[in-house]
Amino acid sequence: xxxxxxxxxxxxxxxxxxxxxxxxxxxxxxxxxxxxxxxxxxxxxxxxxxxxxxxxxxxxxxxxxxxxxxxxxxxxxxxxxxxxxxxxxxxxxxxxxxxxxxxxxxxxxxxxxxxxxxxxxxxxxxxxxxxxxxxxxxxxxxxxxxxxxxxxxxxxxxxxxxxxxxxxxxxxxxxxxxxxxxxxxxxxxxxxxxxxxxxxxxxxxxxxxxxxxxxxxxxxxxxxxxxxxxxxxxxxxxxxxxxxxxxxxxxxxxxxxxxxxxxxxxxxxxxxxxxxxxxxxxxxxxxxxxxxxxxxxxxxxxxxxxxxxxxxxxxxxxxxxxxxxxxxxxxxxxxxxxxxxxxxxxxxxxxxxxxxxxxxxxxxxxxxxxxxxxxxxxxxxxxxxxxxxxxxxxxxxxxxxxxxxxxxxxxxxxxxxxxxxxxxxxxx
Numbered sequence: 001x002x003x004x005x006x007x008x009x010x011x012x013x014x015x016x017x018x019x020x021x022x023x024x025x026x027x028x029x030x031x032x033x034x035x036x037x038x039x040x041x042x043x044x045x046x047x048x049x050x051x052x053x054x055x056x057x058x059x060x061x062x063x064x065x066x067x068x069x070x071x072x073x074x075x076x077x078x079x080x081x082x083x084x085x086x087x088x089x090x091x092x093x094x095x096x097x098x099x100x101x102x103x104x105x106x107x108x109x110x111x112x113x114x115x116x117x118x119x120x121x122x123x124x125x126x127x128x129x130x131x132x133x134x135x136x137x138x139x140x141x142x143x144x145x146x147x148x149x150x151x152x153x154x155x156x157x158x159x160x161x162x163x164x165x166x167x168x169x170x171x172x173x174x175x176x177x178x179x180x181x182x183x184x185x186x187x188x189x190x191x192x193x194x195x196x197x198x199x200x201x202x203x204x205x206x207x208x209x210x211x212x213x214x215x216x217x218x219x220x221x222x223x224x225x226x227x228x229x230x231x232x233x234x235x236x237x238x239x240x241x242x243x244x245x246x247x248x249x250x251x252x253x254x255x256x257x258x259x260x261x262x263x264x265x266x267x268x269x270x271x272x273x274x275x276x277x278x279x280x281x282x283x284x285x286x287x288x289x290x291x292x293x294x295x296x297x298x299x300x301x302x303x304x305x306x307x308x309x310x311x312x313x314x315x316x317x318x319x320x321x322x323x324x325x326x327x328x329x330x331x332x333x334x335x336x337x338x339x340x341x342x343x344x345x346x347x348x349x350x351x352x353x354x355x356x357x358x359x360x361x362x363x364x365x366x367x368x369x370x371x372x373x374x375x376x377x378x379x380x381x382x383x384x385x386x387x388x389x390x391x392x393x394x395x396x397x398x399x400x401x402x403x404x405x406x407x408x409x410x411x412x413x414x415x416x417x418x419x420x421x422x423x424x425x426x427x428x
Contacts, residue, residue, distance in 0.1 A: 001060040003030040003213065006307050015060035016118040019111070019214045022207040023194045029304075030213050031311050032059075035258045044228040044235075048081070049073050051228070052221040055259070059217060064117060072113035077106065081222045083229040083369065087343045090358075092351060092372045093226045093240075100166055101375035101394060103249065104137030106222060107215035112141040114214035115206065119147075125203040125421070126150045127193050129186035131245055132159045132297030133374055136166035138208040139174045149424055150208075153177045153186040153417070156409065159296050162378050162397050169403040175424060176405075181412030182290040183245075184302050192414045193421070203421060210248025211304055219252035220259070226369055227261055234367050238263040241358035241370040243350040244270050245298035247305040249371065250323075254309065258317035264366065265322045269357030271295045274327035276303060281325075294333050294349035294382055297374070326357035334386050341387050348376040348383055 003018045005011035007028030013021065018030040036058040043051050053070045061069065079097045086092055098105025115124065126148060128138055135152045142148045152167060156178035168176040179186050193205060210216050227235055240263060242249045250268045257263060270277055271293045279285050287301040312318040328336070336352035336359075347355070354370035362368045376383045380391045393401065410416040 001032060001062060003032050005029070006031055006311055014063055015213065016063050016114075019114045019118040019212065020206065022205075022212050023191070027191045027194055029211055029307055031308050034315075035255065035317060038260045040224075040227075040260050040262060041232075043224060044232075048221070048225050049077055051224055052077060055221055055224060056217065058259075068117065072110065072117070076109035076113050076218065077221070079105070081106075081225045083226055084345070084372075086340065086345045089234075089367045090362075091367070091369045092345065092347070092355075093222065093369050094372045095222060096372060096375040098137075099396065100133070100136035100140050101378055101396065102133035102137060103219070103222075103371065103373040104133045105140075107210065107218045107248075108134070108137035108141040108208060110218035111208055111212055111214040112145065123147045123149070123204055125205045125424070126208050127153075127190055127205050127421070128208040129153045129183065129190045130159070130167075131155070131183040131300055132163045133378075134209060135176070136163065139167035139170055139176075142208075143170055143174060144172060149173050149175070151175045151177065151421065151424070153179050153189060155182045155186055156180055158182060158292055158299065160379050160381070162380060162401065164405060164407070165400040165403060166397070168405040168407045169400050171406050175420070176407040177417070177420060178407040178409050179412050180409070183300050184287075184290050185412040187300075187302070187304060189412065189414055189417050193417065196418070199418065199421065203424075209304065210246055210251075216248055216252055216305070216308075217255070219249060220256045223253050223256040223261055223263075227263060230367060235262050236264060237365060238367045238369060239265050239267060239358065239362060241267040241269050241354040241361070241368065243295065243298055243354040243371060243373055244268045244276070245300040245303065247276070247303040247309060249373070251305045251308045251312070254312050254318050254323065257322065258312060258315075265324065267354075267357050267361050268323060268325045269354045270325070270327050271298050271333065271353055272327060272329050273299055273301050275301050276306065277325040277327040279325075293330060294379075295353050297350055298353065324361055326360060328353045328356045332356045337383070337386050341389075346376050346383070346387065346389075346391070347372060348374055348379045350374055
């Protein structure tokens, strides 16, 4: 599998090297130059693990044998992704049945397996930023893994307390940093780390955001799983609506379409941090200051994966008509949650953003699927306040709720982050 650095096209690598490296020169994202075409009718008749193994083998089977890829998938995808009917031909693809109750479990757990195959040195330091759910998924995927030190940056006070507790209470090889800033500043700090080649080499640094290609490709698999649960005669009418922050989830869905998955189109739903919808409408890329919202994991004004969406368009495998970008404000988010509840489906703000965007876009002859990216209980306070009904905590959340956060407060400053990293290295 040949991947090119989207900023420095001369830098071309294979899949395992891209996994090992994370980011390329000049903070460039690695991305394939072409896509295998799959026999989707055959694939969609298979179970999740077997199908996902074949998808991944088609992508990078030139580097790893089928048996190894199957082992990776077996260990990563140990939970379902059910398509839950809400009403009529409107469905939620529930991606929150993994160990940290969020869609990030698919990508983070697969990345842990891929990095184990790709890593040539004994020690690695994962430095990643989270707007909410990535932190827990990455922390759980690498927790107590020998030779791996994980450093997670997140915007202090801008994620839910239960999201934070899921990863900030672990300790051991997991270090969590509460940054005095927003997610975009956290993400910028991670990029600065990768620009410091001496530090990268010293600590053997990698990242677990969706900038790492292994996480992104793992997410492709659950779009196939969704379509496998749709009657064959209705698949060509499917419209996916994706709650969008860093745009990795949208990119994964478009990759699935580029490989032959026969859905109709995709709606990228943002909250009021609407850089992409404005760009899609006006053609001007003008990020505003990031605003805090109910859908905090989407509070991102400079989505890191957008260059990959542009690459798919430039490759000609996706057309502009197959992607719509819609912004949903706070009032509509709450309204969406109430409308879903009235139909007997309890959801949370991120899925509600996707639901409202889908309802605006969906035509009478189409099948609508919005992605449920996190369990409602992760946003217990917001959901209870908006819906006026209690939400029971799943055991994993109940367990961590009363535990003490071990996070370190730092300024949104690279020298502060570098100092933490050097301290970790001295204790290794």
